[in-house]
Each structure stands twice: as structure tokens, then as C-alpha cells.
Amino acid sequence: MSGAAPLVVVGDVLLDEDIEGVSTRLAPDAPAPVVDVTGDRLRPGGAGLAAALAARGGREVVLVTALGSDPASDAVRRELRGRVRLVELPLAGTLPVKTRVLASGRPLVRIDRGGGTPGAPEDGTVPDVLAQAHAVLVADYGRHTARAVRDHLAAVAHRTPVVWDPHPKGDAPVPGVRLATPNAAEASALVPDGDQSLRAHARRGAELAERWRAAAVGVTLGERGVLLTRSGSTAPMLVPVPYRSGGDPCGAGDCFASAAAAALADGALPEEAVQRAVAEAAAFVAAGGAGNAALWRDPPAGRTGRPPAADPFALAEEVRARGGTVVATGGCFDLLHAGHVGLLESARRIGDCLIVCVNSDASLARRKGPGRPLNHLADRVRVLAALGSVDAVAVFEEDTPVELLSRLRPDVWVKGGDYAVDGLPEVEALRTWGGQAVLLPYLDGRSTTTLARRAARAAEPRPAGP
Known part of the structure; x- marks a missing residue:
């Protein structure tokens, strides 16, 4: 579950x-179809x-x-x-x-x-x-x-x-x-x-x-x-x-x-x-x-005995073997917010499984700078794996998920609408196995950086009154 x-x-x-x-004729005693x-x-x-x-x-x-x-x-x-x-x-x-x-x-x-x-x-x-x-x-x-x-x-x-x-x-x-x-x-x-x-x-x-x-x-x-x-x-x-x-x-x-x-x-x-x-x-x-x-053919996902944190590579192979579509997306997910949730739910509806690729702590720190991550890797993975839209989580240490994607070989790579597909290093890798990168709409005004700044301002001491 x-x-x-x-x-x-x-x-x-x-x-x-x-x-x-099937009905191909009418009843002889009334103008009613025979099934x-x-x-x-x-x-x-x-x-x-x-x-x-x-x-x-x-x-x-x-x-x-x-x-x-x-x-x-x-x-x-x-x-x-x-x-x-x-x-x-x-x-x-x-x-x-x-x-x-x-x-x-x-x-x-x-x-x-x-x-x-x-x-x-x-x-x-x-x-x-x-x-x-x-x-x-x-x-x-x-x-x-x-x-x-x-x-x-x-x-x-x-x-x-x-x-x-x-x-x-x-x-x-x-x-x-x-x-x-x-x-x-x-x-x-x-x-x-x-x-x-x-x-x-x-x-x-x-x-x-x-x-x-x-x-x-x-x-x-x-x-x-x-x-x-x-x-x-x-x-x-x-x-x-x-x-x-x-x-x-x-x-x-x-x-x-x-x-x-x-x-x-x-x-x-x-x-x-x-x-x-x-x-x-x-x-x-x-x-x-x-x-x-x-x-009604199978029990609902999550009740089959497979834990939410399934092995991403085994899951990808399993879905491909039955002719399904493997969807992947990635990011830091340092503070999970409504923009992330909406993107993940939309991505999951594209195919038959969703694998989320997450920056390690070191990768995130190189990308975002001092003071990050706000949440360490274990917590970020646990929160993502708990979402009903996420089937598996994979971690990458590099600055980009290209090497990880080369092993997962997803059919579709999803990013939010605040990115430009042409500038993503993943796009060229996907072409080698026939994958496709797509953008999905993203909720405006939602970002981890904005939330962190807002929290920092709220924590600042207020000047004493006159």
C-alpha cells in the first residue's frame, strides 16, 4: 500500500x-433486436x-x-x-x-x-x-x-x-x-x-x-x-x-x-x-x-506485495516486457510542493509506470549551492515513494541523469514547463534508443527556492516597536 x-x-x-x-436480426414476433x-x-x-x-x-x-x-x-x-x-x-x-x-x-x-x-x-x-x-x-x-x-x-x-x-x-x-x-x-x-x-x-x-x-x-x-x-x-x-x-x-x-x-x-x-x-x-x-x-482483473497497485520503493530497473524491464510504456522524470525535489505533485500525477497518466530520478545530496549541493539540500536524500526518497503516482525512485550522483537514463531507457522523459527541452542534455541520450522528451504544464509560482526564501524571511527577527 x-x-x-x-x-x-x-x-x-x-x-x-x-x-x-451481437445483434444481427430482429425478433419475428416484435420489432426488437435479438442479442x-x-x-x-x-x-x-x-x-x-x-x-x-x-x-x-x-x-x-x-x-x-x-x-x-x-x-x-x-x-x-x-x-x-x-x-x-x-x-x-x-x-x-x-x-x-x-x-x-x-x-x-x-x-x-x-x-x-x-x-x-x-x-x-x-x-x-x-x-x-x-x-x-x-x-x-x-x-x-x-x-x-x-x-x-x-x-x-x-x-x-x-x-x-x-x-x-x-x-x-x-x-x-x-x-x-x-x-x-x-x-x-x-x-x-x-x-x-x-x-x-x-x-x-x-x-x-x-x-x-x-x-x-x-x-x-x-x-x-x-x-x-x-x-x-x-x-x-x-x-x-x-x-x-x-x-x-x-x-x-x-x-x-x-x-x-x-x-x-x-x-x-x-x-x-x-x-x-x-x-x-x-x-x-x-x-x-x-x-x-x-x-x-x-x-477488476488484478488487485489495485500497491496491494500486490511489491513495496512502493520497487527496484526501478526491474520495474522498467517488467513494463517493457508486457508492451507497456515506461515514463521517467527527474529533479531535486528538495521541498515537495504542489507544482511537483501536479507534474508527477500528469506524468504517471502518460504511461504504465513512473520512475522518478533524484539528485543525490552531493549532486544537489553542486547544483543549488550552499545550504542545500534542505532535506537529505533518504527523506526525499521516502516522501516521493509514498506518492500514489510514483512507482519507483532512482538516485543519481552525477550532475545530470544521463547515465542513469541510459540504464533505465525510458520511453518518455518528462520535465516541467519551466524548462526548454532543446537545452536538456537528456534529449540526445533518449534519441539513441528512440525515447521522447516532453514538457508538461507546471503550476506557476511554485518552487523550492521561493518556499525557502519565504521561510527564511518569516524566521528573521522583527524590529522592536517604538
Whole structure:
């Protein structure tokens, strides 16, 4: 398991079933397509999907939900075993099952059946796990699990970041949530006026933020992105999707909400969390959405027994052997800040593993001058290895990582946008094995030097008053 901050998901779990097949004819007794079934898959949906997605990088995730003694509940327990920790509320009735019938990957019909009523917690486990969370995600599917623990959620909302993914049939978020994430249809149902313009969505978001006493509301608009609004704001922020995909959008909302909650758990601002979540949701849809079998084929990264500080050279060989893309980046990382975190998360999404190349203490001192490093190598490596986006860390003693890269042979070498690729000595080395150097956007105004100077000024004695 990585050192990523723990996350608690509270909400309604469903069992999703996909019946897949091909259709080449209509039934003789009705104008309905005949589907020749080729496969049938079961997987957790709703809050169960959100929790599983949040745990993909090895993050500790606790799922508070209502489960019963029916076969659908047992199937959810089986699929989530080893991925998340379950805290179960009693369920009177059966777990809802949503069945999609697909022909050549396109949904033809959805059938919903089952459903029960969640009961109240039977011991003190729920307030305990909420108190330990770095962030909470409420995945409300209108089945009232959140209602059963509402008092406990209200007690933590003013001190712990809470993301609330609402539902028109569910309850309003508790006051003080950091981010609410209705989609366009849900926002329109909650504030109906028939207008689907950006201005109307911005007005709805601001009205809902005021009504719910939420710090921010992000209205998800599908391929248009997410509109982030605040109460009384006249200038919302629109975060567009990085690219359009023809993949299955099923589960994209859960991916967005879980990624935003994970970002807040790691200390991101709501604006940063939304940007990260939009990118992750786009990649999720492009990979096939909730129907992507690879999501459930293996346990989440970090729970396979391999420690976060994996051997970088063995990891690179392993990823190459299975046809994956090895991504590397490098730097001093003397004081890890938001610019570093954003760069590493973006770099990890490019390929199948991220290896961070770090200057040794001597190398860093030669580059940065007297008084550096501020953090010695062991601490810098430990902090980097704890990030969910980092798969391995490699150390180099030289002034540049060229020799180390010649051994790792990454497919992609990433640097922040404050560098010029043409001036990097690594570029020529990468060409020898067909690698590619790229720049990624970098948060302006974030640097270790700036932070160090600010800290030094704060420590200076102030002149005595008159």
C-alpha cells in the first residue's frame, strides 16, 4: 500500500451486470433486436465502483455502505475483497441490481431490480473511520445510505474535506462540504428552468452552493468538461476535458468524484482537484469506462506485495516486457510542493509506470549551492515513494541523469514547463534508443527556492516597536 492519504467513501452500492453480445436480426414476433449473448460480467457499481477506483493506486479506502444476505451483496463483497475495507450497515431487503444488455458494445436496454432500506450503524465504527479520514466521498444513488449516517457526516464536514456526489432522489449535502458534484441533468432537476446554456449551469451551481452551504459546486457537463462555481460568484471556472473519447461513459461520474476526493485528501485546492479529476475521468472513459475488464482483473497497485520503493530497473524491464510504456522524470525535489505533485500525477497518466530520478545530496549541493539540500536524500526518497503516482525512485550522483537514463531507457522523459527541452542534455541520450522528451504544464509560482526564501524571511527577527 502506498502512503497516499486515506479516503472514506459513504454511499449506496449497486451490483452492475453487463450482458454482452451481437445483434444481427430482429425478433419475428416484435420489432426488437435479438442479442446472441457472448459474455456476462458482474461488478460493483455506485459507491462500490467509486471506492474501487479510489483504491487503484494503493490508497487506503474504507467503504461505508449497506449490504444484506442476498446473492448480489455477496457478489459485491467478493469483488471488493482485497481492494477496500468494508464497514457494513444492515440492509432490509436486497441490493439493487442494474443490468445492461449491450450489442457490439452499445447499450440496448437497462433493467433495474431489487432494492432495500439501509439501517443505522450498530456500533461506533462509522464515526471512528470518518475521524481518521483525510477526505470523505459521499456517493449518493438515492438509496439513503448517507441518510443513515448523516449526523456523523455533519460532524466531520467542517474539519475534513467532503465531496458529495448528489442524486435527485437522495438527500441534500450536509452543510460545509468542500465540493458537490451534480451532473447537468441532476442540477437541472434540482433547479429546473429548461435552459441548458453555460450561463444557466453557472447560475444553478451558484444557487446550489448557497442552498447547500457548500464551498464549491462542480457541475459535470460530459464532453464539455466541468463548471466549478461558488455561492455568489459571477465568474465560474470551466475545466474542459483534455480530449474527446468514444469510449463507454458508464461510471465516469464515479471516477470524477473519487479522483476529486483523492486530490483533496492529498491537500489539493478544489480548483486543482477538479482539474485532476477531469483528466482522470477522460482517461477512464477512453479505456472503456466501468466495463473495462482490466479494472477488476488484478488487485489495485500497491496491494500486490511489491513495496512502493520497487527496484526501478526491474520495474522498467517488467513494463517493457508486457508492451507497456515506461515514463521517467527527474529533479531535486528538495521541498515537495504542489507544482511537483501536479507534474508527477500528469506524468504517471502518460504511461504504465513512473520512475522518478533524484539528485543525490552531493549532486544537489553542486547544483543549488550552499545550504542545500534542505532535506537529505533518504527523506526525499521516502516522501516521493509514498506518492500514489510514483512507482519507483532512482538516485543519481552525477550532475545530470544521463547515465542513469541510459540504464533505465525510458520511453518518455518528462520535465516541467519551466524548462526548454532543446537545452536538456537528456534529449540526445533518449534519441539513441528512440525515447521522447516532453514538457508538461507546471503550476506557476511554485518552487523550492521561493518556499525557502519565504521561510527564511518569516524566521528573521522583527524590529522592536517604538
